[in-house]
Amino acid sequence: MKKNLLIFFVLFLVTRITTAQQTISKLDSIEIELNKIKQRNDLLRIKDSIRTQLLKNELNSIVNPQGNELEWYKTELLKIKQEDSVHLSNQKAEIEKLRENAKPYPVKLFNDTIFNVYSGLGPFSAKERALSAQNEIQELYAKKLYFKDSLQLMTTQNYINIVYQGTIITSISQEDALWENVTPDSLAANYLQTIKASIDKNRISHTFENILIRWAMAIGIVLVFLALIYFLRKLTRFGIRKIISWMNRDFEGVKIKNYQFISPYRIKVWMIKTLRWVYIVLFFLLTGISISLIFSIFPVTEHWAYMFLHGIWKPLKELGISIYNYWPKLLHIIIVLMVGRYADKLLHFFSNEIERGMLKIKGFHPEWAKPTYHLIRICLIAFVIIMIFPYLPGSDTTAFKGVSVFLGILISLGSSSAIANTIAGFIITYMRPFQIGDWIKVNDEVGEVIEKTSLVTRLRTINNEDITIPNSMILSNKTINYSSSSAKTCLIIPIDININFDVPIEKVNELLIKAALETQHVVAYPKPYVFKNKILDTYISYQLNAFTKTPQRMYFITSDLNENILKVFKEEGIDLLSPKFYAKPKS
Known part of the structure; x- marks a missing residue:
C-alpha cells in the first residue's frame, strides 16, 4: 500500500512539474514575442521620427519654396503619417493574437485590483512594472499627509507618466493602450481616476470608527448565527419527538394486501435520518452565509468572501446550466429507456405464458421460454445501450472512450470462461x-x-x-x-451373475426372471430377459435385464434385485460363483 502511494505521489509530482514547466515556457515565449513586437515598433517609430525631422529641416532650409516643392513635402509627411497608422494597426493585430494566452499582472491595494499590466517598458518586464507601481501606490496610501490634487499626468515624448509631487507612480505606453484597446490619453486618465478612487476608499474604510463598526457588525452576525443554530437544533429535536410519538400509535407502515412492504420502524428511521440531513445541510448553509458576511465586512478579507461565494455559486450555476442544456438529450434517454422497459415487460409476459403452457408455438418447447427470453433481453439491453450511448454526458471525450475500451478489454479477458x-x-x-x-x-x-x-x-x-x-x-x-426414455420404453437395469456348468440353462433363466418379477418397481411388461455373455472354464456369465419406469429408484431396485436373486437361488440350493472363485474338489 505504501509503495503504491509513493508511486502515485511521484507521478503526481512529475505531472505537476511538467505542467509548471510547460506554463513557464509558454509565458516565456509570449514575453519574447512581446519584446520582439516592441523592439520592431520602436525602430519603426524612431525611423519615422527621423524622416519627419529631416523633411522639416529641409523645408525650413529652403528660402523661397515653390508650390511644387511644398506639395511634395506635404505628400511625404502625409505618407509617413499613413505608414505610422499602418504600423499601429499591425501591432494591434499582433497583440490580439497574443491576448488569449497572455497573463496580466495586477496592481493591487488591499486586494483591490486597480489595473493590469500586460507588457514591459524599457528594461523592466510586465511583472516588475506591476510590482513597482503597486509599491508606489501603497507608499502613497500610507502617507500621513496626502493631497489628492497633487496626483497628476505628465506627458513626455513617448510615454504618459502618473506623478505625485515629482515621483513617478507608473508610466503608460502605446503598447499599454493597445492591450486595453483605447488611446494612451484615455487610458492614462482612467488609471489616474482609478488610483485616486482606490486610495480615497481605503483611507476612509480604515478609520478607527469604521473598524469599530465592522467589529460590531461581525459580532452581531455571530450572535444571530448562534441563535439560528440553537433554534434549528430545538426544531430538529421537536420534529424527532413528534415522529417517534406518531409512529408509536396505530401506524402499520405500508402494506400491499397481506405483505408488509415497509415496516413502521424503517419508516421512522428514514424520516429521522432525513430530518437530521436537513439539519446538517441548513447548518452548513448558515455557516457559509455567516462566514461570507463576516469576510465581506472587512476590506482585507473582502476578496475571501467573493472567492467563497464564487466557489459555491459557480459550480451550482454550471451544474444548472449543464442540466438545462442537457435536458433534450436526457429526454431522449428517458424515452429510449421507457420503450426498452415496456418491451422487456412484453417479452416477459409472453415468456411466462409459453412456460405455463397457455401459449403454444409449434416446435417450441415450454422449457425454451426462459432462456430465449434471457437471450432476447440481452440483445434488447445491448440495443438500448447503443441507442443512449451517444447521448451520455462526456461520451464524445477521449477519456470516456478510453475508459470504455479499457473496461471492454477487462471484461473480455476476465470473463472468457464465463462466456x-x-x-x-x-x-x-x-x-x-x-x-x-x-x-x-x-x-x-x-x-x-x-x-x-x-x-x-x-x-x-x-x-x-x-x-x-x-x-x-x-x-x-x-x-x-437414465430418465429420458423411462416413460415410454422403460429403463433397463442389468445384473451380472456367474453360475456353474452343472446348473441347467433353462433353470437359471427361470430363476433369474422369477427374482426380477418379485422385485418392487420392476414391470412385468416388457418381460425381463437373460443374456449369456461368456462361457468360461467352470461357469457361465449371465446378465439379467429388468425393466423399470422409476429410474430415480434404480439404486434401490438394483439392491432389491440382488437380494431376490440370492434368495431364489438359495431356495433351490444353487451356489453362486464369482469369476475369481473356484470350488475345491473333494479328496
Whole structure:
C-alpha cells in the first residue's frame, strides 16, 4: 500500500512539474514575442521620427519654396503619417493574437485590483512594472499627509507618466493602450481616476470608527448565527419527538394486501435520518452565509468572501446550466429507456405464458421460454445501450472512450470462461439432453438434475451430495440420461451373475426372471430377459435385464434385485460363483 502511494505521489509530482514547466515556457515565449513586437515598433517609430525631422529641416532650409516643392513635402509627411497608422494597426493585430494566452499582472491595494499590466517598458518586464507601481501606490496610501490634487499626468515624448509631487507612480505606453484597446490619453486618465478612487476608499474604510463598526457588525452576525443554530437544533429535536410519538400509535407502515412492504420502524428511521440531513445541510448553509458576511465586512478579507461565494455559486450555476442544456438529450434517454422497459415487460409476459403452457408455438418447447427470453433481453439491453450511448454526458471525450475500451478489454479477458459456460448453457437448453428431475451421468458423476443455469448444472447424488458441473464440461463430455426414455420404453437395469456348468440353462433363466418379477418397481411388461455373455472354464456369465419406469429408484431396485436373486437361488440350493472363485474338489 505504501509503495503504491509513493508511486502515485511521484507521478503526481512529475505531472505537476511538467505542467509548471510547460506554463513557464509558454509565458516565456509570449514575453519574447512581446519584446520582439516592441523592439520592431520602436525602430519603426524612431525611423519615422527621423524622416519627419529631416523633411522639416529641409523645408525650413529652403528660402523661397515653390508650390511644387511644398506639395511634395506635404505628400511625404502625409505618407509617413499613413505608414505610422499602418504600423499601429499591425501591432494591434499582433497583440490580439497574443491576448488569449497572455497573463496580466495586477496592481493591487488591499486586494483591490486597480489595473493590469500586460507588457514591459524599457528594461523592466510586465511583472516588475506591476510590482513597482503597486509599491508606489501603497507608499502613497500610507502617507500621513496626502493631497489628492497633487496626483497628476505628465506627458513626455513617448510615454504618459502618473506623478505625485515629482515621483513617478507608473508610466503608460502605446503598447499599454493597445492591450486595453483605447488611446494612451484615455487610458492614462482612467488609471489616474482609478488610483485616486482606490486610495480615497481605503483611507476612509480604515478609520478607527469604521473598524469599530465592522467589529460590531461581525459580532452581531455571530450572535444571530448562534441563535439560528440553537433554534434549528430545538426544531430538529421537536420534529424527532413528534415522529417517534406518531409512529408509536396505530401506524402499520405500508402494506400491499397481506405483505408488509415497509415496516413502521424503517419508516421512522428514514424520516429521522432525513430530518437530521436537513439539519446538517441548513447548518452548513448558515455557516457559509455567516462566514461570507463576516469576510465581506472587512476590506482585507473582502476578496475571501467573493472567492467563497464564487466557489459555491459557480459550480451550482454550471451544474444548472449543464442540466438545462442537457435536458433534450436526457429526454431522449428517458424515452429510449421507457420503450426498452415496456418491451422487456412484453417479452416477459409472453415468456411466462409459453412456460405455463397457455401459449403454444409449434416446435417450441415450454422449457425454451426462459432462456430465449434471457437471450432476447440481452440483445434488447445491448440495443438500448447503443441507442443512449451517444447521448451520455462526456461520451464524445477521449477519456470516456478510453475508459470504455479499457473496461471492454477487462471484461473480455476476465470473463472468457464465463462466456464459454454461458454459450454452452444455451446450447444445452436447446439440445434438451436432460431436464430438471432427470437422473444423468456426466463423466463418473451420477445424480438427479436439481438446477440448470446459464453457467452451471447442479446434480444431487444418491448420498445427497450436491455437485456443480460447468456447462462447458457437460458439452464437451459424454452425458448419459437414465430418465429420458423411462416413460415410454422403460429403463433397463442389468445384473451380472456367474453360475456353474452343472446348473441347467433353462433353470437359471427361470430363476433369474422369477427374482426380477418379485422385485418392487420392476414391470412385468416388457418381460425381463437373460443374456449369456461368456462361457468360461467352470461357469457361465449371465446378465439379467429388468425393466423399470422409476429410474430415480434404480439404486434401490438394483439392491432389491440382488437380494431376490440370492434368495431364489438359495431356495433351490444353487451356489453362486464369482469369476475369481473356484470350488475345491473333494479328496
